[in-house]
Every structure is written in structure tokens, then in C-alpha cells.
Amino acid sequence: MTIGGYWIEAFRVLAANRARTILTALGLVIGVTAVIAIQVLGAGMSGAVNGILGGMSDRTFFVVANVRQADLTRAALRLSDLQRLQAAVPNVVDVLPLGGTRVRAQYGHLTPRLTLGPRADKRFATSTPVRYGRKIDADDVAQGRHVCVLSDAGYDKLGLSGDPTGTSIRVGEYRYTIVGVLGKSSAGVLPTITEYQVGIPYPVYNAEYVRGHAILAANVLLDDQRQIKPTETAVLAWLHAFKGERLRYQTFDRATFSAAVDGIFAGVTLVVALIGAVSLLVAGIGILNIMLVSVAERTREIGLRKAIGATRFQVMLQFFIEALALSGFGCLVGLVLGVAIGALVDDLAIVKLSGVVAPIPWLRSIAIATGFATVVTLAFGTYPAWRAATLDPIEALRYE
Amino acid sequence: MNDAAVIDVREVTKVYQLGAVRVDALRGVSFKIARGEYVAIMGPSGSGKSTLMNLLGCLDRPTSGRYLLDGVDVSALGDDALANIRLRKLGFVFQGFNLLARTSALRNVGLPLFYAGLGARERDARAAAQLAAVGLADRADHKPSELSGGQQQRVAIARALVNDPAVLLADEPTGNLDSQTSEELMALFGELHAAGRTIIMVTHDEEVARHAKRIVRLRDGRIVSDEPTGPK
Numbered sequence: 001m002t003i004g005g006y007w008i009e010a011f012r013v014l015a016a017n018r019a020r021t022i023l024t025a026l027g028l029v030i031g032v033t034a035v036i037a038i039q040v041l042g043a044g045m046s047g048a049v050n051g052i053l054g055g056m057s058d059r060t061f062f063v064v065a066n067v068r069q070a071d072l073t074r075a076a077l078r079l080s081d082l083q084r085l086q087a088a089v090p091n092v093v094d095v096l097p098l099g100g101t102r103v104r105a106q107y108g109h110l111t112p113r114l115t116l117g118p119r120a121d122k123r124f125a126t127s128t129p130v131r132y133g134r135k136i137d138a139d140d141v142a143q144g145r146h147v148c149v150l151s152d153a154g155y156d157k158l159g160l161s162g163d164p165t166g167t168s169i170r171v172g173e174y175r176y177t178i179v180g181v182l183g184k185s186s187a188g189v190l191p192t193i194t195e196y197q198v199g200i201p202y203p204v205y206n207a208e209y210v211r212g213h214a215i216l217a218a219n220v221l222l223d224d225q226r227q228i229k230p231t232e233t234a235v236l237a238w239l240h241a242f243k244g245e246r247l248r249y250q251t252f253d254r255a256t257f258s259a260a261v262d263g264i265f266a267g268v269t270l271v272v273a274l275i276g277a278v279s280l281l282v283a284g285i286g287i288l289n290i291m292l293v294s295v296a297e298r299t300r301e302i303g304l305r306k307a308i309g310a311t312r313f314q315v316m317l318q319f320f321i322e323a324l325a326l327s328g329f330g331c332l333v334g335l336v337l338g339v340a341i342g343a344l345v346d347d348l349a350i351v352k353l354s355g356v357v358a359p360i361p362w363l364r365s366i367a368i369a370t371g372f373a374t375v376v377t378l379a380f381g382t383y384p385a386w387r388a389a390t391l392d393p394i395e396a397l398r399y400e
Numbered sequence: 401m402n403d404a405a406v407i408d409v410r411e412v413t414k415v416y417q418l419g420a421v422r423v424d425a426l427r428g429v430s431f432k433i434a435r436g437e438y439v440a441i442m443g444p445s446g447s448g449k450s451t452l453m454n455l456l457g458c459l460d461r462p463t464s465g466r467y468l469l470d471g472v473d474v475s476a477l478g479d480d481a482l483a484n485i486r487l488r489k490l491g492f493v494f495q496g497f498n499l500l501a502r503t504s505a506l507r508n509v510g511l512p513l514f515y516a517g518l519g520a521r522e523r524d525a526r527a528a529a530q531l532a533a534v535g536l537a538d539r540a541d542h543k544p545s546e547l548s549g550g551q552q553q554r555v556a557i558a559r560a561l562v563n564d565p566a567v568l569l570a571d572e573p574t575g576n577l578d579s580q581t582s583e584e585l586m587a588l589f590g591e592l593h594a595a596g597r598t599i600i601m602v603t604h605d606e607e608v609a610r611h612a613k614r615i616v617r618l619r620d621g622r623i624v625s626d627e628p629t630g631p632k
Binding site for chain 1: 454457459460479480483484486487488490491492494498500502503511512514515516517519520559560563
């Protein structure tokens with residue numbers, strides 16, 4: 001028995017009913033496209049956010065007073081708390097308050113409002129590249145120098161051009177000497193929190209801006225990055241002991257962020273993939289429907305085939321392969337579209353915005369979509385084929 | 401002669417149960433047809449001739465009795481075994497031609513060979529030879545819609561013969577044809593008979609039946625006469 005003959009016959013029938021074939025396959029095209037594109041985009045976005053977090057130093061973590069608690073005022077930290085914490089918990093090099101201040105800066109005739117915030121020395125900085133000069137170093141911190149590092153946006157807002165290192169600018173009530181300008185950071189959530197337009201050594205910031213203000217979040221700097229988890233536990237324990245047992249604090253490090261982001265994207269991807277799976281199911285019902293119509297239309301043909309000696313298996317095979325060819329066609333178009341759309345959006349939107357090229361699980365996405373489409377076809381293509389195979393040849397030949 | 405019987409029907413009955421109604425389509429029919437015979441089965445509607453044709457064509461099984469086709473008792477075979485018998489031993493010609501639309505004459509004729517498992521090359525070669533034998537060598541690539549009724553029926557006959565069956569079964573083969581074309585078709589049947597084919601033809605048309613060498617007449621599920629046609 002030549003299987004090829006069944007395929008040729010199937011393609012002839014599908015080609016003869018072109019409009020019907022395309023419309024039926026369309027459901028599968030959409031389903032497969034959606035499932036692949038969604039997985040690619042999910043992986044791309046999750047990879048992008050993780051890539052941005054990858055810029056976060058492994059030697060720092062955040063400690064945050066949980067804002068949803070009754071006694072937030074008591075939970076809020078003071079500068080003196082941070083100093084005690086640094087002294088009390090081993091492995092903590094320093095603790096700097098998180099969060100900047102909007103201040104008016106002045107350079108030449110421009111007076112833009114900029115975000116100004118504390119910076120630790122470069123061991124604890126993100127991996128944002130330096131465009132001019134250098135980052136804040138340990139000496140700047142130790143000696144409380146009035147120096148600053150501008151972000152890319154800060155540099156633009158001040159209307160600077162060329163290498164500005166050595167230039168003195170007025171920010172708020174003080175003057176700072178520019179020692180460096182950072183390059184374009186990879187966009188995302190984290191740099192906008194931690195990479196201020198004007199970054200100054202944190203002791204200077206503490207003295208001039210924090211003073212006695214309440215601090216809700218702080219950045220803990222570590223000596224030994226391998227001790228990050230025990231140190232987080234120790235910091236929380238110290239805060240509970242010192243500030244109050246019932247107050248609530250949380251810590252976040254790069255791994256925590258990554259896990260959270262991965263969790264969110266995995267959840268979103270799963271939900272949307274499930275919707276895609278439902279659309280594949282609907283497409284499968286479309287195939288079932290059109291195959292039943294096909295069997296009904298060709299009842300006489302089936303009767304004839306049986307009369308001249310086709311066995312039930314041969315008739316079943318013919319219609320089954322026809323369903324397979326139909327869904328194979330839709331699946332193939334869906335694969336091409338899904339990969340194309342996924343690649344295009346990943347390239348034009350995600351990579352361009354985040355600057356991170358994340359590995360995309362192409363094979364896995366394609367395998368999942370194809371696998372599901374196959375299961376759907378097997379499930380819904382069998383029944384019409386069985387119906388055709390079990391027709392009574394006498395009845396079928398008499399069918400008008 | 402009896403030993404050479406290609407069809408041997410013994411006390412065959414067929415009962416249909418249509419809801420609460422019991423229909424005795426055949427009430428005990430026995431006859432033999434020898435290899436090379438040309439037989440017409442006649443009878444008014446309701447006489448059981450269609451039922452008999454379905455049984456002879458292995459499309460159905462008798463309620464009781466035995467049916468030996470080419471020496472094989474087919475009265476109790478399963479569906480797939482019957483399909484195989486139809487494929488190897490029988491060729492069908494229908495009133496409505498039953499050709500596959502949008503399919504060339506050549507491929508229509510080759511269809512039984514496809515189910516027999518032959519490759520495309522051999523199918524086409526044998527189908528082309530069979531088309532030539534019915535005088536349609538130049539119509540091989542035509543689709544049924546491009547052929548006249550008589551030509552379509554010739555294609556159907558070529559399809560019926562392509563597997564070299566033991567028996568050619570024709571069910572009202574001229575029913576959809578005008579008298580001129582019917583005559584031409586009967587001439588073709590005559591040639592096939594002369595060439596040694598066993599032909600069984602169901603018809604209600606006396607004109608057509610007279611071309612056969614023997615007429616079996618049915619009425620109410622029984623054979624009422626079985627005699628050779630007079631010399632023409």
C-alpha cells in the first residue's frame with residue numbers, strides 16, 4: 001500500500017476546495033502563531049528584565065519597610081538606625097538610604113530640575129558603562145568629597161557637550177565637581193530607581209539631604225557577596241530586635257528580583273499559552289466539522305470506493321490523512337508566522353528597548369505548538385475518518 | 401459445467417427488518433452461473449433483484465443459504481475479507497457511472513489497482529491498456545465532466561475490468577443512456593462476452609436483456625423463470 005497515494009489524493013481534494021481549506025486552516029494558523037509568538041515574547045521579556053537586573057551588583061541588597069502595616073511611622077528608619085545596623089551586623093560595609101530628591105541644578109543659563117541621589121563606590125554600582133571620566137570611588141566616599149557622576153539624561157538636561165569632567169555645577173544649595181558621566185543605561189525599572197541623574201557620594205547625601213528624615217528603603221552594601229542570604233536574614237533579625245518584633249521588613253537582592261520576574265512572566269506566558277491552546281481546540285473542532293461535511297458530501301464516493309474493494313482501514317486512512325494534511329498546512333503556516341512575528345517583536349521592541357538579547361527557546365516553542373496541534377488533529381480527525389470507514393456501501397451508493 | 405460454476409447460489413434468503421416490519425426480499429434462491437456466461441437478471445421493482453445483486457456483489461451477506469464465488473464460500477466472511485473479494489474477483493458497473501469527479505479517466509480506471517497496492521507507474525500502464533480496450537485510449541486525460549454518458553460508462557467498465565475480475569456485475573448499465581448509446585454499450589458487452597468474460601447484468605429493459613444469453617426472472621423474492629434467450 002502506498003501511503004504517498006493517500007497524500008496526493010488528500011492534497012488534490014484540499015486544493016479543489018481551496019476557500020474551505022484556507023478558512024479551516026486559518027483557525028489552526030492563528031492558534032499555532034499565537035502559541036509560538038507568546039512563548040517567544042514571554043522568554044524575550046523575562047530575559048530582558050533579568051538582563052537588566054543582571055546589571056545590579058551582587059554585593060548589595062535592598063531592605064524595605066513594608067508599607068502595608070499599621071505602624072509604618074515606627075517602622076520607618078532613621079539615618080542613625082542605618083549607622084547602628086552597619087555597626088551591628090557582620091559583613092555589612094555600609095547602608096545607604098534609597099531614594100533621591102528632586103532639586104534644581106544650574107549650569108550656564110540652564111536650570112533644569114534633576115533627581116539627585118546617593119551613590120556608593122563603584123564596587124556596589126550597577127554595570128552601567130562609563131562615558132566620560134569615572135564612577136564614584138572609595139576615596140570620594142571616605143572623604144565626603146563634593147563630586148558627582150551624571151547619568152546620560154542628567155548630562156543632556158544640563159546641556160553639556162564634550163567631556164565635562166572637572167566642571168563644577170550647582171545642584172540645590174551646593175556645588176559639585178563632575179568626575180564622570182555614565183553611558184546609556186539599559187532601560188528598565190531598576191536603573192531609574194538607583195541611577196540618579198546626579199549621583200553624589202552617599203555620606204555627602206546623608207549629611208545634606210537625609211538628615212533626620214524617615215527612610216523607607218535602604219541599600220545594604222556587603223563585604224562578601226557569598227554571604228548575601230545569611231546577611232539578609234541577619235539584617236531582618238536585627239531590625240526586628242531593634243525596631244520592634246511586630247514591624248515588617250523585606251529584603252530584595254538580585255536573585256529575589258529575578259525569581260519574582262521569572263514567576264510573573266511564567267504565569268503570564270502560561271495563561272496566554274492556555275488561551276492559545278483553547279484557540280487550537282476551537283480550530284480542531286473546525287477541522288472536525290469540515291471533515292464531517294466532507295464525508296457527508298462524498299458519501300457516494302465512499303460507497304464506490306468500498307464497492308470496488310477498499311477496506312475500512314483504507315477508507316479511514318484516506319480521510320485521516322486528509323485531516324492531517326489540512327492541519328499540517330495550517331500548522332506550517334502558523335509556525336512560519338509565529339516565528340516571524342516572535343522574532344520581529346523580540347528584535348524591534350524587546351531587544352531595542354532593553355538592550356538585552358535573551359536566549360529564545362525556539363525549539364521548545366515550536367515543539368509545544370506543533371505537539372498540541374497534532375494532538376488536536378489526532379483527536380478530531382479520527383472520528384470523521386471512522387464515520388467514513390464504517391459507512392454501509394449499499395446505503396452510501398444509494399445516497400443522493 | 402457445474403464444476404466450473406463461478407457463481408453458485410444455494411437456497412439463499414434475505415430478510416430485512418425495517419422497524420417492526422419484516423421484509424422477505426429473497427425467499428430461497430438457487431442458481432449457478434458458469435464461467436463465461438452472459439446472464440441478465442430481470443424482475444419488477446420489489447422482486448428482490450437489487451438485493452440479489454448486492455449479495456452477488458459481496459456488498460451484503462445472505463440471512464441464510466450459501467453463496468460460493470469462484471469456489472469460495474463468501475456467505476459468512478467479514479467486512480474486510482468481503483472487500484478483498486470485491487477487489488480481486490468482482491467488477492462493478494453502475495447505472496450512475498460513479499466516476500470520481502475532477503479525476504482523469506486514467507486515474508479513475510486505476511483506482512482499484514491503488515487499493516490492490518500497485519505503484520503509480522504500473523497503475524497507469526494497466527489503466528491505459530484497459531482504456532484502450534474499451535476504445536477510449538485518446539480520452540485518458542479527460543475528466544468525467546468532459547466525457548459523454550456513453551464514454552463515462554466505458555470508463556466505468558474499464559475500471560471494473562482493470563483487476564481482471566472473475567465476474568463483471570452491471571446494475572442497470574444503460575439506465576442513464578439513450579437508446580443509440582445503449583446499443584453501442586451492449587455491443588461492447590457482446591465483445592467482452594465473446595472474449596470470455598462472465599457478465600451478470602440487472603435490468604428491467606427487455607431490449608437490453610435480450611443481448612444476454614440467459615435470463616433469470618425474479619418475482620417476490622423467488623426465481624420464476626431461468627431460460628436461455630432465443631437465437632437472434
